[in-house]
Amino acid sequence: TRDPLLMLSPLCPCRVSSVLNRDVKQFGKKHMFDGSEETCWNSDQGTCQWVTLDFPHTVKVSQLHIQFQGGFSSRLCTLEGCRAGEELVKISDLYPEDAHAMQISFATFQVEETVLDKLKITFEDSTDFFGRIVVYHLRVLGERL
Secondary structure: OOOOOEEOHHHOOEEEOOOHHHOHHHHOHHHHOOOOOOOOEEOOOOOOEEEEEEEEEEEEEEEEEEEEEOOOOEOOEEEEEEOOOOOOEEEEEEOOOOOOOOOEEEEEEEEEEEEEEEEEEEEOOEOOOOOOOEEEEEEEEEEEO
């Protein structure tokens, strides 16, 4: 039998491309993992915002859950991953649907199971004119190997 999927994302160091007005207290990356409906990571403007997760152990990723603010989501997310010491390799493209401007859109993706130590999610095509991305929750599910 397989172990149930673990939530891998809050257990690891994370980097983001930018934070709105450099205000990490209000809009920092930690808010994607705090479980609160009130807080979020808000990127600054610019194309191709991204998040990287460096897992402390090798993992097999199988699901990705992203909750965007409607109007500040991404039409295309590119997933890349690698083992420690290797170059990032493209895993897949994901196509979240943007909900109405005031709603929060929650996207769940089955990911081709990939063994990796690092995961990068690039938000290629923001629905916001200025390229901002707002993520309330980011959950990576899978197994620790």
